[in-house]
Amino acid sequence: MTLRRTPLPGVGTQYDLSTREGRHLSVVAHQDGRRFLGFYRPDDPDACQATVPLEPAEAAALAGLLRDEDDPGAPAHPSELELDLVSERVQVGQRSPFRGRTIADTLARRRTGASVVAVLRRTGAVPSPRPDFRLEAGDVLLAVGTSEGVRLLTELISGGDAGRGPGDDDQD
Template sequence: MDVEEVLLPGVGLRYEFTTADGRRIGVVARRGGGFEFVSYPGHDPDEVHPLFRLTTEEAEAVTEILGAPRIAERFADLTREVPGLEAGQVEVTARSAFDGRTLGETRARTRTGASIVAIVRGEDVIASPGPGQPLRAGDILVVIGTRQGITGVESILAG
């Protein structure tokens, strides 16, 4: 899909694309925060119909909702394309020494070569978590690496 980016001086950026059914849609990312979704009913780019607005926080929630299935798809595709690479899920239990500590404290990537690419926390998905991300009992870590690396992350969290 082609997404056109248009600079709106003093306003922000507008991203435009055409849907599969031929509708032209735009998303305006405002400099001051927030997003406005618009449609273009005709061929005139100046004829705009506002659809709705989202705060930055609301847009992040929508991104997580829409991004979670795409993240899973991309990892599944990647593991099929790269021999020896697998995706796994590791739970942080209440007995884990890392319950309440940060992801970085596990040193999982350094110790195993496997990467924790997302954390599923209830209904939320934290994509690309940073080392300062706290871990909680019940979190499911999405891990990409070799089978041995994934097993190593399980061992670290269990220990």
């Protein structure tokens, strides 16, 4: 078996796997979280027979199926640790009260417990945006947190009062 990693600038990373039997497959991991599986012809390892697009949750589920359950050194599956962490995309709409404001203005982590780990914008992805990053209508926030926390963040960004705690004023 051989495994090769190839950076794809502006796209992501391609991982190529050639099995002991000479079969070739690849995974292209895009910066926006999408994954594509590629299957190659046995008689021509450069000719792609088919590709299968996978959303992030589908890729994670497939990775879990492929993990060796009998290998004690293999990383534990999140469900085995009983973590309630999810990642979701949250749209900043035209009516969002945070359109034109910074991520810090949302007080998202304090109000909801969810974290904004990236912002997807028409011009590209911004991983680990700084607190002073200004949101625009059409931005998509990649949020990580509990199911409830991400639901509250979605409500907050859309204009609800999600996560308001004692002492929060109405001037967000």
